[in-house]
Amino acid sequence: MERIPILRMGRFLLVTVQVDLQDEVVQALQDDLTAKIVRYGARGVLLDISALEMVDSFIGRMIGHLAAMSRILDAHTVVCGMQPAVAITLVELGLSLGFVRTALNVEKGMKLLNEAIANDDPHGLLDAEDDERPL
Amino acid sequence: MASHIPDILRKHNSAILTDWLAEQARSFSRDTRARDDTPALSARFLGELADATAKGNVDDVDGEDFREIRALLEDLSRQRGLAGISPRDTAMFVFSLKKPLFARLRQELSGDALVDEMWSATTLLDRLGLLTTEAFQRTREQIIERQQQDMLELSTPVVKLWRGILALPMIGTLDSGRTQIVMESLLQKIAETEADVAILDITGVPTVDTLVAQHLLKTVAAARLMGADCIISGVRPQIAQTMVHLAIDMGDVTTKASLADAFAHALKRQGLTVVRAVKS
Amino acid sequence: MNVLSDDSLEIRRDADVVACRQAVRARSVEQGFGLVDQTKIVTAASEIARNTLQYGGGGTVRIQKLADGSKQGLRLVFEDRGPGIADIARAMTDGFTTGSGLGKGLSGTKRLVNEFDLWSKPGEGTRITITRWK
Numbered sequence: 001m002e003r004i005p006i007l008r009m010g011r012f013l014l015v016t017v018q019v020d021l022q023d024e025v026v027q028a029l030q031d032d033l034t035a036k037i038v039r040y041g042a043r044g045v046l047l048d049i050s051a052l053e054m055v056d057s058f059i060g061r062m063i064g065h066l067a068a069m070s071r072i073l074d075a076h077t078v079v080c081g082m083q084p085a086v087a088i089t090l091v092e093l094g095l096s097l098g099f100v101r102t103a104l105n106v107e108k109g110m111k112l113l114n115e116a117i118a119n120d121d122p123h124g125l126l127d128a129e130d131d132e133r134p135l
Numbered sequence: 136m137a138s139h140i141p142d143i144l145r146k147h148n149s150a151i152l153t154d155w156l157a158e159q160a161r162s163f164s165r166d167t168r169a170r171d172d173t174p175a176l177s178a179r180f181l182g183e184l185a186d187a188t189a190k191g192n193v194d195d196v197d198g199e200d201f202r203e204i205r206a207l208l209e210d211l212s213r214q215r216g217l218a219g220i221s222p223r224d225t226a227m228f229v230f231s232l233k234k235p236l237f238a239r240l241r242q243e244l245s246g247d248a249l250v251d252e253m254w255s256a257t258t259l260l261d262r263l264g265l266l267t268t269e270a271f272q273r274t275r276e277q278i279i280e281r282q283q284q285d286m287l288e289l290s291t292p293v294v295k296l297w298r299g300i301l302a303l304p305m306i307g308t309l310d311s312g313r314t315q316i317v318m319e320s321l322l323q324k325i326a327e328t329e330a331d332v333a334i335l336d337i338t339g340v341p342t343v344d345t346l347v348a349q350h351l352l353k354t355v356a357a358a359r360l361m362g363a364d365c366i367i368s369g370v371r372p373q374i375a376q377t378m379v380h381l382a383i384d385m386g387d388v389t390t391k392a393s394l395a396d397a398f399a400h401a402l403k404r405q406g407l408t409v410v411r412a413v414k415s
Numbered sequence: 416m417n418v419l420s421d422d423s424l425e426i427r428r429d430a431d432v433v434a435c436r437q438a439v440r441a442r443s444v445e446q447g448f449g450l451v452d453q454t455k456i457v458t459a460a461s462e463i464a465r466n467t468l469q470y471g472g473g474g475t476v477r478i479q480k481l482a483d484g485s486k487q488g489l490r491l492v493f494e495d496r497g498p499g500i501a502d503i504a505r506a507m508t509d510g511f512t513t514g515s516g517l518g519k520g521l522s523g524t525k526r527l528v529n530e531f532d533l534w535s536k537p538g539e540g541t542r543i544t545i546t547r548w549k
Contacts, residue, residue: 056462
């Protein structure tokens with residue numbers, strides 16, 4: 001089974017979805033991501049879906065679940081790079097994903113996360129880089 | 136019984152061709168006469184016609200054996216259609232073959248055979264002539280369709296106002312086909328330029344009904360999914376009134392009365408301010 | 416109206432839903448669909464293929480390329496021999512779901528296509544036909 005790679009970028013985790021999503025891949029991603037958020041004390045998750053050619057309600061639900069799980073573990077989620085055709089189709093389908101933040105690309109997503117974190121924690125108290133918790 | 140037409144066509148090929156070209160010259164209008172591809176096309180047509188009638192059933196122009204000749208006529212019809220030549224002249228290309236062909240039939244045949252072959256030949260040429268008209272019609276439809284598409288694209292220019300700020304001034308009535316194209320070109324441009332803000336200006340839109348409002352809201356929602364903000368500007372007083380009367384809920388969409396206001400809002404959102412230059 | 420091609424695929428496993436999407440994408444490209452039209456029909460196919468698998472216990476999809484004059488289209492027929500849908504009107508309401516989707520399944524899918532036809536009989540199965548024109 002293919003696994004979706006999760007890269008650590010400082011305080012954030014970058015998830016780049018490139019494979020066609022199936023149930024078991026999604027289940028593995030939820031396991032991996034929640035584990036890594038806790039392990040690295042990640043403050044934000046960038047979900048790069050620029051390679052996705054389609055988002056149906058199943059994938060929409062997965063995105064919502066990932067964001068909700070991350071939120072419980074105190075990490076913000078930004079969905080990056082949704083293709084125009086995908087966005088049009090999702091709106092027509094009736095999904096607005098109102099509960100997740102979006103950005104045009106990973107770079108802008110990172111900026112958004114930095115702003116969100118600055119709001120949460122203006123004095124950088126939670127920013128200890130050595131705060132890695134082994135599993 | 137096999138038809139005599141292919142044999143007669145082959146035997147008298149050059150005589151028929153000469154007569155036919157003379158006949159064409161008489162029946163065509165000036166523009167068509169001036170075309171220098173006519174002799175070559177006519178010779179090719181006669182050859183193909185002899186082949187097709189030798190192989191296939193004279194009554195079956197839709198069949199496989201007439202494929203080459205149908206392709207030739209469709210091609211001719213399309214080219215002449217594009218060159219602005221009337222469908223009458225294009226059909227006459229086929230119909231004008233009747234006289235020279237009938238003359239040869241009369242020369243070679245008599246009695247029942249002549250009557251039968253005349254009937255076959257006239258039916259055949261009528262059908263082939265109609266084919267050119269049908270092909271002409273199809274070409275026309277394609278041209279119209281393409282022009283409509285061009286017009287739609289021309290009427291929705293997405294312009295860059297500032298780094299990261301796009302505007303789409305919409306003019307004219309918005310139906311769902313047009314809105315779809317507007318929406319697609321705006322979102323495509325947002326993706327290409329990575330613009331953070333897009334202004335949909337509806338100053339030039341005469342009326343906003345429930346359907347149009349829905350389309351606008353969908354565009355805003357799709358832009359938001361991509362990570363861009365949309366502002367709707369140019370909302371005229373009567374449109375604001377209609378929207379309230381129709382109970383259209385614009386939700387949390389930012390609306391502004393003028394494009395200038397929307398632009399100022401977009402600059403502010405980007406952390407930019409406009410200041411008056413101090414005169415020294 | 417002419418049917419230019421007619422393929423049939425099985426929907427038995429999760430991976431078949433992916434195969435169905437890919438087949439629909441390929442056929443829609445062959446029909447000259449623009450990117451948005453492609454995405455809409457592929458998304459619609461994905462929604463219904465998942466329904467066929469989840470609620471119908473698996474089934475088949477037929478993919479037909481259509482031509483009608485200058486128009487080109489794609490028709491998908493999903494069939495299963497599952498329990499069927501007891502209350503079709505309710506199944507077509509926005510927000511209705513018995514499964515794990517967001518409740519946009521059928522009514523949302525209807526908005527992605529030009530023609531939508533749902534036949535179902537409790538105990539016999541369900542057939543959903545969707546068509547999108549270029």
